[in-house]
Amino acid sequence: MLGRLNHVAIAVPDLAAASAVYRDTLGATVTEPQALPEHGVTVVFIDVGNTKIELLEPLGETSSIAGFLQKNPAGAMHHVCYEVADILAARDQLKASGMRILGDGEPKIGAHGKPVLFLHPKDFQGTLVELEQV
């Protein structure tokens, strides 16, 4: 079921400052910031050749990552995203194995315009897992 690692997401308090570290110090290419109001984040992506790093900054007063950044004010790794061929089939298989899907269990459209779901970190050793249909 588990496909390629689409990205690793890192929540940051200051997207411009974090982007500068990756661009200027590490020499990476950083995309322009993209606001995703329905996810409560502004994101940039960093292409590292085989996968991407996603930097997330809170957007709006009800951002889903605001609480995470309160616990980790300097920033921290937030989730990993794996690609799946069929997100509904993957969801149903995971649910049958006792895994919990966050929210209402229905895919939302993610940063790449593709359906995504999030799985409960308690079922994956404290790691928040996103699935993206590609």
Add this chain to the structure above:
Amino acid sequence: MLGRLNHVAIAVPDLAAASAVYRDTLGATVTEPQALPEHGVTVVFIDVGNTKIELLEPLGETSSIAGFLQKNPAGAMHHVCYEVADILAARDQLKASGMRILGDGEPKIGAHGKPVLFLHPKDFQGTLVELEQV
């Protein structure tokens, strides 16, 4: 400077249980456990096609991840590892940019038999960054 993402490391309290989740529930191939006493960890790798997930379990009483797991008893993402062509050149360039290298600043041999260094998480938005020469 920044090369491919070699792996994402996740610290787990129970390597066998975590391996079973990836193998049995997610259908991934998990390597046999490898003890790395000089790093204070036992590791397995999960090949996800374009990169790897490394699961880390503490080994020995002075394990470097024991404290991390005390703060995150269920487990948590621990570090990301990027490949570099020349680890000493990368280190010197990072130091010249004001980035801090952990330990004595000299590469150690990592899980793949290659030289590795760790960079201070405070310089990378709370993310512990490993560099591996490939």
